[in-house]
Amino acid sequence: xxxxxxxxxxxxxxxxxxxxxxxxxxxxxxxxxxxxxxxxxxxxxxxxxxxxxxxxxxxxxxxxxxxxxxxxxxxxxxxxxxxxxxxxxxxxxxxxxxxxxxxxxxxxxxxxxxxxxxxxxxxxxxxxxxxxxxxxxxxxxxxxxxxxxxxxxxxxxxxxxxxxxxxxxxxxxxxxxxxxxxxxxxxxxxxxxxxxxxxxxxxxxxxxxxxxxxxxxxxxxxxxxxxxxxxxxxxxxxxxxxxxxxxxxxxxxxxxxxxxxxxxxxxxxxxxxxxxxxxxxxxxxxxxxxxxxxxxxxxxxxxxxxxxxxxxxxxxxxxxxxxxxxxxxxxxxxxxxxxxxxxxxxxxxxxxxxxxxxxxxxxxxxxxxxxxxxxxxxxxxxxxxxxxxxxxxxxxxxxxxxxxxxxxxxxxxxxxxxxxxxxxxxx
Amino acid sequence: xxxxxxxxxxxxxxxxxxxxxxxxxxxxxxxxxxxxxxxxxxxxxxxxxxxxxxxxxxxxxxxxxxxxxxxxxxxxxxxxxxxxxxxxxxxxxxxxxxxxxxxxxxxxxxxxxxxxxxxxxxxxxxxxxxxxxxxxxxxxxxxxxxxxxxxxxxxxxxxxxxxxxxxxxxxxxxxxxxxxxxxxxxxxxxxxxxxxxxxxxxxxxxxxxxxxxxxxxxxxxxxxxxxxxxxxxxxxxxxxxxxxxxxxxxxxxxxxxxxxxxxxxxxxxxxxxxxxxxxxxxxxxxxxxxxxxxxxxxxxxxxxxxxxxxxxxxxxxxxxxxxxxxxxxxxxxxxxxxxxxxxxxxxxxxxxxxxxxxxxxxxxxxxxxxxxxxxxxxxxxxxxxxxxxxxxxxxxxxxxxxxxxxxxxxxxxxxxxxxxxxxxxxx
Numbered sequence: 001x002x003x004x005x006x007x008x009x010x011x012x013x014x015x016x017x018x019x020x021x022x023x024x025x026x027x028x029x030x031x032x033x034x035x036x037x038x039x040x041x042x043x044x045x046x047x048x049x050x051x052x053x054x055x056x057x058x059x060x061x062x063x064x065x066x067x068x069x070x071x072x073x074x075x076x077x078x079x080x081x082x083x084x085x086x087x088x089x090x091x092x093x094x095x096x097x098x099x100x101x102x103x104x105x106x107x108x109x110x111x112x113x114x115x116x117x118x119x120x121x122x123x124x125x126x127x128x129x130x131x132x133x134x135x136x137x138x139x140x141x142x143x144x145x146x147x148x149x150x151x152x153x154x155x156x157x158x159x160x161x162x163x164x165x166x167x168x169x170x171x172x173x174x175x176x177x178x179x180x181x182x183x184x185x186x187x188x189x190x191x192x193x194x195x196x197x198x199x200x201x202x203x204x205x206x207x208x209x210x211x212x213x214x215x216x217x218x219x220x221x222x223x224x225x226x227x228x229x230x231x232x233x234x235x236x237x238x239x240x241x242x243x244x245x246x247x248x249x250x251x252x253x254x255x256x257x258x259x260x261x262x263x264x265x266x267x268x269x270x271x272x273x274x275x276x277x278x279x280x281x282x283x284x285x286x287x288x289x290x291x292x293x294x295x296x297x298x299x300x301x302x303x304x305x306x307x308x309x310x311x312x313x314x315x316x317x318x319x320x321x322x323x324x325x326x327x328x329x330x331x332x333x334x335x336x337x338x339x340x341x342x343x344x345x346x347x348x349x350x351x352x353x354x355x356x357x358x359x360x361x362x363x364x365x366x367x368x369x370x371x372x373x374x375x376x377x378x379x380x381x382x383x384x385x386x387x388x389x390x391x392x393x394x395x396x397x398x399x400x401x402x403x404x405x406x407x408x409x410x411x412x413x414x415x416x417x418x419x420x421x422x423x424x425x426x427x
Numbered sequence: 428x429x430x431x432x433x434x435x436x437x438x439x440x441x442x443x444x445x446x447x448x449x450x451x452x453x454x455x456x457x458x459x460x461x462x463x464x465x466x467x468x469x470x471x472x473x474x475x476x477x478x479x480x481x482x483x484x485x486x487x488x489x490x491x492x493x494x495x496x497x498x499x500x501x502x503x504x505x506x507x508x509x510x511x512x513x514x515x516x517x518x519x520x521x522x523x524x525x526x527x528x529x530x531x532x533x534x535x536x537x538x539x540x541x542x543x544x545x546x547x548x549x550x551x552x553x554x555x556x557x558x559x560x561x562x563x564x565x566x567x568x569x570x571x572x573x574x575x576x577x578x579x580x581x582x583x584x585x586x587x588x589x590x591x592x593x594x595x596x597x598x599x600x601x602x603x604x605x606x607x608x609x610x611x612x613x614x615x616x617x618x619x620x621x622x623x624x625x626x627x628x629x630x631x632x633x634x635x636x637x638x639x640x641x642x643x644x645x646x647x648x649x650x651x652x653x654x655x656x657x658x659x660x661x662x663x664x665x666x667x668x669x670x671x672x673x674x675x676x677x678x679x680x681x682x683x684x685x686x687x688x689x690x691x692x693x694x695x696x697x698x699x700x701x702x703x704x705x706x707x708x709x710x711x712x713x714x715x716x717x718x719x720x721x722x723x724x725x726x727x728x729x730x731x732x733x734x735x736x737x738x739x740x741x742x743x744x745x746x747x748x749x750x751x752x753x754x755x756x757x758x759x760x761x762x763x764x765x766x767x768x769x770x771x772x773x774x775x776x777x778x779x780x781x782x783x784x785x786x787x788x789x790x791x792x793x794x795x796x797x798x799x800x801x802x803x804x805x806x807x808x809x810x811x812x813x814x815x816x817x818x819x820x821x822x823x824x825x826x827x828x829x830x831x832x833x834x835x836x837x838x839x840x841x842x843x844x845x846x847x848x849x850x851x852x853x854x
Contacts, residue, residue, distance in 0.1 A: 117543060258716075286536070
C-alpha cells in the first residue's frame with residue numbers, strides 16, 4: 001500500500017493513485033450495496049436485548065403504582081415514579097422533571113414554539129414580537145436542533161467546537177447581545193464530535209450572564225449514560241449549577257430512553273427549575289392530557305433506577321464498541337497515512353465526526369451514495385445545512401452489523417480518497 | 428314527595444320546600460363524601476376489561492410488522508398497519524391518516540399552534556400576522572377546545588347547539604367573514620350534549636364556502652364508535668364529503684383510543700386530505716422523530732379492525748349504560764316533576780348535559796363542592812368559561828361505580844333544588 005501522504009505526492013503519483021482508487025470505486029459500485037450509516041439508529045441486537053420491557057406490565061394491578069392508575073387520565077407531568085427515575089439518572093429533583101413521550105425532540109420543539117408564540121418564563125414578550133432572535137449553534141452539531149431554529153426564523157450563529165466543548169469565549173461574548181436568546185448543546189458525547197464538555201466549560205455555562213433575561217440553554221443530554229468504552233463518566237447536574245450561579249431558570253435539560261430501550265417507543269423528559277416546570281405544566285395543560293403513562297410505568301419497572309440502567313448500558317456497549325472499533329480501524333489503516341483527514345475517537349454516544357479534505361465532503365457523500373452507502377448529508381452538522389469548509393461528515397455506525405459496516409467503511413474510505421484526489425487534480 | 432313544579436308554588440310553599448331541601452343538603456354534607464363527576468374518565472372496570480392489550484407484544488418478532496420494526500426510528504406518520512386501522516374506523520384512506528400519541532388533543536393543539544406560527548396549507552400568512560382571528564365555538568362544547576383558541580388569542584364566537592348539531596344558518600353566515608378561521612366540533616355524541624350531527628348538518632359543513640381560504644373545521648370524532656345503547660350508528664367520512672364539495676383541505680378529523688383502551692396510554696390520529704397530511708408530515712418531521720410506534724402496533728394487534736373494535740365497545744357499553752340509566756333515573760324522579768331543568772338523553776359518548784334554572788348553575792356547582800361532589804366547572808362548556816345563562820352543567824358519570832354514582836346524583840339533585848329555591852326566594 002502507498003503510504004505517502006497525498007500532500008507529498010507529485011502530480012504523476014496522484015494521477016496513478018487516482019486511477020487505482022477510481023478502479024476501487026467502480027468495484028464498490030459494481031457490488032450493488034445498500035447500506036446505511038446516516039442516522040444514530042440502534043441495531044436489532046440492541047432492541048432485542050431489552051425485550052424484557054415488553055412484558056413488564058401484564059395485569060391491572062401491574063399498572064397501578066403508589067395508588068396511581070397509569071392507565072387513566074391525570075398526572076400531566078408524569079407519574080411520580082417516572083419523575084423520580086429521571087431525577088436519579090440526571091442528578092436533579094423529581095419536582096424538576098416533566099416526563100414526555102417517545103421523542104425528547106418534541107419537547108425541545110415545544111419550548112421553542114411556546115417561546116415564539118407566548119414567551120418563556122422571563123420573556124418581556126413573545127419572541128415572535130422581537131425584531132430579531134439569534135440562536136447560538138455549536139457546530140458540528142445536531143441537524144435537528146438547527147432545523148427547529150430555522151423553522152422559527154431565528155438567525156443561527158455558528159460557534160466552533162473545541163475539545164472541551166463550545167468555544168466559551170465566543171459564547172460569553174455573544175450573549176451580551178440581547179437578541180441572542182438560545183444556545184443548543186449536547187453536553188456529553190456531543191453529536192457528532194463525541195466530546196464531553198469539560199468541568200470548566202460546564203461551569204462557564206452556568207455562570208453565563210446573558211443580556212436577554214429569557215436566554216435559554218438547551219442542554220440535550222441525549223447520551224448522558226451512553227458510554228461504550230470504559231466506565232460511566234459522572235456528570236454534574238446543570239440545573240443546580242445554574243441555580244447556584246443565580247440563574248436557576250436559564251437551562252432546559254432533555255433526555256430519553258430512545259437509545260436505552262426502544263427508539264420507536266421510549267420515554268423522555270424535560271428537566272428544569274421548579275418554576276420552569278410549573279410554567280410549562282400550565283401550558284402543557286392546555287396542549288394535552290398527559291403523555292403515555294403506561295409506557296412510563298413500564299419503563300420504570302424495567303429500568304428500575306440509574307444503577308440498574310447503567311448495567312443495561314453495558315449490554316449496549318458490548319454491541320456498540322466493536323462497531324466503533326471497526327470505523328477506527330478502517331480510518332486508521334486507509335486514511336490516516338494519507339494525511340488529508342482527521343476524526344475523533346469517542347468513548348460514548350453514537351457518532352464518529354470525520355473532517356476530510358476541505359471542499360470535498362459533499363463530493364465524498366455523493367460518491368458514497370452512488371456506491372450504495374447512505375451517509376448523513378454533508379453539511380448537516382452545520383447551521384442551514386452548510387459547512388463553510390465542506391469538510392465534516394458524520395459517521396453513524398450503530399445500525400449495520402459489523403460485516404455490513406466493514407463493507408460500508410470500505411466504500412467510505414474509497415470515496416474520501418477519490419474526492420480528495422479529484423480536488424487535488426482539479427478533476 | 429312534592430310534585431308541584433316550583434313555578435306553581437306559592438312563596439310559602441317554596442319556603443317550606445327550601446327548609447326541607449336545606450336539611451337534605453346538610454345531611455349530604457355530613458356524610459363527608461368525596462366523589463367525582465368532573466371528567467370523562469373511564470372506570471377501573473373498563474380499563475381492566477382491555478388488559479389483554481398489555482401482553483400483545485412479547486418478543487422481538489412480535490414487534491415487526493410487514494418488515495417494519497416498530498421499535499426503531501422511522502415511519503413518522505405512523506406504522507402502515509396503524510394508519511390502515513384508523514382509516515377502517517373512520518372510513519377514510521390510510522394515506523389520509525397521521526397516527527399520534529396518547530392524546531389527540533395534542534395534535535389539535537399543534538394544528539392551531541402551526542396555523543398561528545406558520546399558517547395552514549392555504550394560509551396567505553401565519554394567523555399571528557392577521558389583524559384578528561375568530562373561532563366558531565358551538566356551545567355547550569368541550570372546554571379544552573375553547574382553551575386552545577383562548578391561549579392563541581382568537582376571538583371565540585358562541586354558536587348555539589340544536590338537536591341536529593350547531594346552528595348551521597349562523598355558521599354559514601359567520602364564515603362569510605374572512606377573519607373566521609376555524610370551527611370546533613364533536614360531530615358524534617357531542618361533548619356534552621350527546622348530539623349526533625344530522626346528515627343535513629354534516630353535508631352543510633362539507634358545503635361550506637368560507638371567505639377565509641384556510642378556514643379549518645376541527646372534526647373531533649372523539650366518540651366515533653362510542654355507543655352505549657343500541658347499535659353502532661354509521662357515520663359518513665367527512666374528508667371525502669369535503670373533497671366532493673370542492674374543499675378537500677378544509678377539515679381535520681381526530682380520534683383516539685383514550686376511551687377504547689387506556690386513557691393514559693392510547694394512540695390517536697389526525698385524518699385529513701393527502702395534501703394536508705403531507706403538509707403536516709413535513710412540519711412534524713422538524714418537531715419530532717415519530718410518535719410511539721410500539722404502542723401503535725400493540726393497539727393494532729389488539730383492536731384488529733373496526734369490526735373487532737366494535738365488539739370491544741359493547742363491553743364498554745355494558746359498563747357505561749347502567750351509569751347513564753342511574754343519572755336519568757335520578758333526574759327523572761327528583762328533578763323532572765319540579766319543572767325547572769331539562770337534560771339530554773344520550774345513547775353514546777361520555778356526558779349528560781343538564782340545563783338547570785338560569786342563573787343557578789354556578790351556585791349548584793358550589794353547593795356540590797361543599798357537599799363533596801366535584802363537577803365540571805359551571806360555565807366550562809362555553810367559550811371563556813362563561814355560560815351567559817349560567818344554566819349548563821356537564822355530568823360525567825363514567826368514573827364512579829354505580830353505588831357511588833347514586834350518592835353523587837343524590838347530592839347533585841339536592842344542590843340543583845337548593846340553588847333554584849335560593850334564586851326563587853332571593854336568598
